Amino acid sequence: MSFGNLIQGAVILFLNIAVSSAAWAENLIYNPTNPGLGGNPNNYDYLIGLADLQNQYLPEQSGSGGAAPAFNFPPIVIDLGGVDSAVDQPAPDTGQ
Numbered sequence: 001m002s003f004g005n006l007i008q009g010a011v012i013l014f015l016n017i018a019v020s021s022a023a024w025a026e027n028l029i030y031n032p033t034n035p036g037l038g039g040n041p042n043n044y045d046y047l048i049g050l051a052d053l054q055n056q057y058l059p060e061q062s063g064s065g066g067a068a069p070a071f072n073f074p075p076i077v078i079d080l081g082g083v084d085s086a087v088d089q090p091a092p093d094t095g096q
Contacts, residue, residue, distance in 0.1 A: 032039040034047065057069075 033043055035041045035044045
């Protein structure tokens with residue numbers, strides 16, 4: 001068997017595999033999961049259960065309605081290099 005026949009056989013084998021695999025391909029169809037977006041209404045209880053498991057904010061026991069957590073951010077200080085810093089400049093002399 002010559003090298004040319006080997007290459008020709010490999011090309012034919014590759015084309016046969018490519019064509020036969022295309023015959024097994026299927027169309028992808030989008031099916032929404034969320035019932036609010038047109039999905040199956042039987043998924044509602046399952047999705048609510050997942051949301052309840054992921055909920056990290058538990059209501060307060062005092063019955064205050066679940067106040068938002070307090071965030072404490074550090075003050076933001078921007079150094080402008082002396083430009084427009086009214087704190088360091090003395091008041092202008094009006095001459096009176």
